[in-house]
Amino acid sequence: MRIGELSARTGASVRSLRYYEEQGLLTSTRSAGGQRHYTDDEIERVVFVQRLYAAGLSSRTIVELLPCVDSPSDDHSDAAMERMLQERDRLSDHIEELQRTRDALDVLVTAARAYRDTGRANCGAAATTFA
Amino acid sequence: MRIGELSARTGASVRSLRYYEEQGLLTSTRSAGGQRHYTDDEIERVVFVQRLYAAGLSSRTIVELLPCVDSPSDDHSDAAMERMLQERDRLSDHIEELQRTRDALDVLVTAARAYRDTGRANCGAAATTFA
DNA sequence: CTAGAACCTGACATCAATGTGAGAGGCAAG
DNA sequence: CTTGCCTCTCACATTGATGTCAGGTTCTAG
16 A cells, blocks of 8 residues: 555554654555555554554654564564563553542542532642642 | 742752743742742642643643632633543543553563563564554 | 646754753842 | 852754645556
8 A cells, every 4th residue: 555545544644654664663665666555564553653652652762662573583672672661661650640640630620619519619729739 | 939949849940930930830929130939839839730741731721720720719710620621531541542552562571571481472473462 | 648646855844841052130148 | 349159031942743835756547
């Protein structure tokens, strides 16, 4: 398939797909005229890359992880492994912080609701529980 | 306290604190000579703001939420409320996605370990579970 | 063969938060 | 008063992923 179709199927813009290739996250074969051709496998790869992007990994980091996905037997797998564990932990920490923040928002919402319903509770005071 | 101390106590750079003020997220009184002075309450506020930043909210969004923190009785509380619920949901979705991604990394790690230990499992094949 | 859609490269623009540097002024201790 | 540190404003730079535009080429349907 050509780049437009891959774009349509993954939701990634054509621009982004070319950027991914430039960063070494995606490969393509070229037609005689120089147009990029992809196999169906690339769909999955793009989705995976996008997932990692959404998790806050940078292209550089993703590039380090992909070798393991592609060829687990390579020598650099150990480095990639290290990187993966590290990112996994970072992700865990981030998730926990987001959960705390969500809880904080919940407290605010609850306080605001109480205030609205009773006209008495102080939602501002609730904010003091976040420091 | 002056800006340097607030910076030291919150971990936010002096530059960032000025930026927060510019965005309406933080207020200060000025000395005769024009220097910013803060009360201890501002520490808490900065921490709260940073937490929201870390959760991926933009200054614009945070600005919309702060009225509720400051004065829950204001008219715009309803809009802020709406915004808060919306952000809360967005946050929940994001957390779920991060958890899925973490799980995906776990699968990769496990597969890589299995490969390393047995020299047989195919970690590349494991990657096919992420699409 | 031809028109139009899709593609190519390359370059510049964008956004948001923050870094950085210049030049000037405030403020406390000696 | 002076020295040194902190602060002020203003402005430009940075980062990373992506948008967008221009000028040219490839592919495909009719």
